[in-house]
Amino acid sequence: MPTTPKPLLLLGAGGTSPAYRRDLLESIAAAYPVVLADADAPDWARPYLTDHLAVDLADTEATAAQVKTYAAHHDPSGVMTYMEHHVVTTALLAQQLRLPGTSPQSMEACRDKAATRRLLDVHGVPSARSVLADDADTAVAWAAEHGFPVMVKPRAQAGSAGVMRADTPSEVRVAFDRAGRETVLGLDAYGPQGVLVEEFLDGPEISVETAVLGPGNSRIIAVTRKRVGPPPTAQEYGHCVDAHDPMLADPELARLITAAVDAVGVTCGALCIEVMLTARGPRVVEINGRIGGDLLHVLISEALGLDLARIAADIATGTHPQLRPTLDLSAAIQFLYPDRSGTVQRLALPSRLTEQSWVERLVTTAEPGDHVAAPPAAAYDDRLAHWIVRGTGPAQCAARLSQIEDALELLIAPPARTTACSR
Numbered sequence: 558m559p560t561t562p563k564p565l566l567l568l569g570a571g572g573t574s575p576a577y578r579r580d581l582l583e584s585i586a587a588a589y590p591v592v593l594a595d596a597d598a599p600d601w602a603r604p605y606l607t608d609h610l611a612v613d614l615a616d617t618e619a620t621a622a623q624v625k626t627y628a629a630h631h632d633p634s635g636v637m638t639y640m641e642h643h644v645v646t647t648a649l650l651a652q653q654l655r656l657p658g659t660s661p662q663s664m665e666a667c668r669d670k671a672a673t674r675r676l677l678d679v680h681g682v683p684s685a686r687s688v689l690a691d692d693a694d695t696a697v698a699w700a701a702e703h704g705f706p707v708m709v710k711p712r713a714q715a716g717s718a719g720v721m722r723a724d725t726p727s728e729v730r731v732a733f734d735r736a737g738r739e740t741v742l743g744l745d746a747y748g749p750q751g752v753l754v755e756e757f758l759d760g761p762e763i764s765v766e767t768a769v770l771g772p773g774n775s776r777i778i779a780v781t782r783k784r785v786g787p788p789p790t791a792q793e794y795g796h797c798v799d800a801h802d803p804m805l806a807d808p809e810l811a812r813l814i815t816a817a818v819d820a821v822g823v824t825c826g827a828l829c830i831e832v833m834l835t836a837r838g839p840r841v842v843e844i845n846g847r848i849g850g851d852l853l854h855v856l857i858s859e860a861l862g863l864d865l866a867r868i869a870a871d872i873a874t875g876t877h878p879q880l881r882p883t884l885d886l887s888a889a890i891q892f893l894y895p896d897r898s899g900t901v902q903r904l905a906l907p908s909r910l911t912e913q914s915w916v917e918r919l920v921t922t923a924e925p926g927d928h929v930a931a932p933p934a935a936a937y938d939d940r941l942a943h944w945i946v947r948g949t950g951p952a953q954c955a956a957r958l959s960q961i962e963d964a965l966e967l968l969i970a971p972p973a974r975t976t977a978c979s980r
Contacts, residue, residue: 563587563634563871564607566624566650568643569614570610575601576922576943578854581623581639581848584866589634589874594624599896617646621653635874639866644668644846657875659769659846663822667846669749670712673821677787677841680820683813684841685833687755693733696754697726703756708791711736712751715845717874720791722757728789729754758840763804764796764849765812766857767828768868775815776880778827778868779857779912780804781849782951786894788931795958797889797951798856800882810839817841829853852890852945859888859917859947886947888917889954891962893942897978899971904941908962915957917945929969941967 567585570593571578579601585591586605593602597642598609610627612620613809613855624636630709636658638647645663651658666672675879686703687713690696700707700723710720711731721732736752762785766778780802784795804810814830821844829849847869848854854865895901906919923929923941929941944961948954 560720563632563874564592565631565874566592566594566610566628566636568594568638568647568650569640569736570595570599570602573599573601574922575599576920577850577852578602578639580852581866584854584864585870586639588867589870591634592627594620595674607749614643614646617649620646621650624650628698631741635870637870637873639845639850641668641845641850641868648846651873657825657873659823659825663824664846666821667823667828667844670710670753670843671749671751673841673844674755675818676822680816682816682820683838685756687753687960689756690733690752691972693730696733696752697729699754700729701726706757708755708757709733709736710753710755711739712753713749714739715850721793721933722789724789731916732789747830749964758835758842760833760835762842763816763832763834764853765804765810765814765819765830765832766849766853766865767830768878769818769823769826769828770872770877772824772854773815773819774817777805777811778863778865778880779811779853779861781853781856784891785934790935792894792932792935792937793892794887794894795891796851796853796856797887797954798853798952799859799887800860800885801887801950804834806939809870809901813839813841817844825872827865827872849969851892852943855917855945856888856890859945860884860886864888885956887949887950888945888947889958890943890945891958892940893962893965893967894935895931895939895969895970896967898929898931898934899969901925901927901941901968902970903966905966906942906944907961910961912963915947916961917947919944919961 582605590607592608593606594610594612612623636650648661648664671689674687706724719736719871723729723732762783764781768776782797786792786794825830827848833840857865868878921942946957
């Protein structure tokens with residue numbers, strides 16, 4: 558007679574919108590009874606939960622006390638999160654409850670981009686030169702000494718929020734100001750404050766989903782090719798996962814990933830590691846202490862047949878995950894940003910294309926009446942829609958993404974102009 562799995566503690570559901578998180582939670586709940594630790598349980602999440610522990614995740618001590626009390630009576634099998642906000646607290650709880658996990662210090666190193674850079678440098682892992690700048694003058698001076706262009710970014714944000722390229726001293730000052738006040742995704746309350754100025758790494762950008770199964774045992778799950786928007790921002794406009802990507806079998810990338818994981822001290826977990834493929838070889842951009850966002854789990858499922866959320870949950874419970882691909886296809890996603898700032902008047906995706914077998918989803922994330930900003934002022938919340946397609950290769954996926962974009966309807970009214978009144 559099969560035994561019922563022990564409950565799995567999940568820190569953070571991911572907000573009131575199910576657009577980016579529902580698939581994750583559904584997948585985890587299919588394998589484990591999920592107990593959500595969060596202030597509220599969103600309506601979309603409730604069908605996948607067996608229990609809800611009301612906690613203020615911004616208060617680590619109070620959360621730890623409540624979780625310990627709960628764990629004493631319910632014997633959880635693990636604790637996990639798919640949200641950047643809670644990776645440190647997750648590691649702390651796993652340590653305190655003696656459940657599988659990595660050290661809180663290693664997650665703090667992932668959350669703090671300055672600490673990541675320092676550890677990579679100490680261990681000789683190819684990365685980018687950088688400085689944690691206290692003020693704009695320091696940022697400008699460092700850029701002038703090391704050469705333009707540079708990248709300016711918040712110390713502990715995610716999703717490329719507030720990341721900007723700067724080619725001149727004046728652009729450094731503008732980028733420094735934006736990075737210093739970036740509050741997108743609410744991460745400003747969950748990590749150290751500050752602004753980094755970094756060496757510009759030129760080349761294609763990828764993210765590497767990585768399973769860490771023990772000290773020195775890192776496995777590449779998938780490689781994602783990123784499509785980045787126009788400078789000066791580094792916002793992500795799309796991703797593609799291909800089962801035949803040559804980087805999956807690249808020994809230099811495998812060595813880099815293992816070295817990066819070891820440098821920050823992660824010994825257990827599922828990570829998303831961002832890498833730039835420069836002319837001098839691959840260089841680590843960032844190490845995220847959780848699985849990638851932006852619906853990468855859907856792309857990986859469609860292209861490789863692997864369940865990224867289940868992999869992360871299995872690792873969190875000490876269960877050996879299924880890492881062998883069962884598909885050899887490609888999948889891609891495109892995010893629609895406004896081409897001008899203003900008010901959305903019409904946004905319609907081509908419903909006739911939803912019947913195509915190669916369309917996985919067509920989703921609008923804005924509606925008429927919403928005020929949106931165009932790049933470079935655009936933030937994560939200014940995305941209007943996204944769509945996912947399947948294909949036999951990246952070229953076919955790209956063509957199908959374009960077919961949808963060409964057929965969509967979008968009308969944005971520019972902001973009303975104000976004129977001075979004369980007497």
